[in-house]
Amino acid sequence: MNEEINELLSIYKQEKELIESLIKEDEIDHDYRAVYLKSKILNRIKHQIRTIELFIDPHLQEKEQLKRRSDFFAEMDRNGLAKDYYAFQLEKINHELEQLNNFTPGYFNDGQEFDDAVFNLVENKISAFIFNLRKEENLYLKFSVKKNKIIIRLTPFADILASNYFIKSTINVLKQIGFKKNKSRTCFQMKYPLESFKDAIPVKTIASRVIYEAFYNYRINQSTTLEIIP
Numbered sequence: 708m709n710e711e712i713n714e715l716l717s718i719y720k721q722e723k724e725l726i727e728s729l730i731k732e733d734e735i736d737h738d739y740r741a742v743y744l745k746s747k748i749l750n751r752i753k754h755q756i757r758t759i760e761l762f763i764d765p766h767l768q769e770k771e772q773l774k775r776r777s778d779f780f781a782e783m784d785r786n787g788l789a790k791d792y793y794a795f796q797l798e799k800i801n802h803e804l805e806q807l808n809n810f811t812p813g814y815f816n817d818g819q820e821f822d823d824a825v826f827n828l829v830e831n832k833i834s835a836f837i838f839n840l841r842k843e844e845n846l847y848l849k850f851s852v853k854k855n856k857i858i859i860r861l862t863p864f865a866d867i868l869a870s871n872y873f874i875k876s877t878i879n880v881l882k883q884i885g886f887k888k889n890k891s892r893t894c895f896q897m898k899y900p901l902e903s904f905k906d907a908i909p910v911k912t913i914a915s916r917v918i919y920e921a922f923y924n925y926r927i928n929q930s931t932t933l934e935i936i937p
Contacts, residue, residue, distance in 0.1 A: 712915055714908075716759045723752045759919050766807045773804050821914075824933055825907040828852055835936040838914060840922060842932060844868040848914060852901070859913060860896040861886070872922070880921040884913065 726749045733741040761767050777800045783793040824836045828850055835851035845868045849860045861881075864873070873895075886895040899910060 712759065712763060712919065715912060715915055715919070716756065716763070719752055719756045719759070723749065723756065726752060755920060758923050761923075770804060770807050773800050773807070776800050777804065820933055821911060822907040824935065825850070825857075825910050827935075828857070829901065829904055833935055833937055837934040837936070839932045839934065840918065844872075846872060846922070848917060850910070855901045857899040857901060857904070857910060858896060859886075859899065859910075860889070860894050861917075863894040865893065877921050881917070884916045884921065 726745055730742055730745050730749065733739075733745065764770070777797060780793050780797040780800065783789070821838070824833070827833045828836060829852065831852070835849060838848040838850065840846045840848065845862055845866055847862050849858075849862075851858045851860075878895075881895050885897040887897070888894070889896045897913070899913070903909070
């Protein structure tokens with residue numbers, strides 16, 4: 708799902724640039740109410756960008772702190788009495804940065820398996836499949852097809868083994884993605900029309916957004932598992 712994560716990040720960055728340009732136009736027009744409203748949108752987009760960046764690189768904050776320290780010591784007077792100390796600190800920081808930059812973060816290991824499951828579902832080769840997010844607490848996405856739509860459902864409320872997943876902020880994000888409670892109000896679900904289906908990317912993007920936007924605080928399993936329902 709790596710490519711979907713990066714694609715999602717790219718989309719948010721494009722939205723950020725667009726909103727920033729619109730804010731500049733509003734400032735020129737002295738439309739400060741529009742500036743205020745768009746600034747709120749911009750802050751939400753920045754938050755989403757930051758969230759995804761931290762998932763892509765778990766050491767991002769540490770790197771940023773080290774970079775600031777590196778810049779600080781680099782600007783110190785190298786000819787002063789403390790030049791050896793500054794040089795030592797700079798070398799130490801740069802070594803730590805190098806180690807972090809060489810670290811390869813883990814991604815959700817769905818690969819081609821997820822794509823195959825989506826296509827098999829659309830082609831009626833399977834009836835459904837489950838994408839486990841946090842298996843030990845029974846948090847998952849279930850994909851099925853009904854009335855020419857892909858139905859994407861989160862774990863029913865009664866079946867989940869933790870009570871704190873669906874807090875207000877998480878629900879708001881799920882609604883932004885397109886989820887809403889089903890008719891019996893037993894779970895959150897969304898529908899993706901099959902007539903719009905060309906490849907698995909939109910479906911994987913929905914799953915990515917659930918993971919990286921809605922449940923980013925819940926330590927989603929790094930190695931997710933698929934369960935095929937024949």
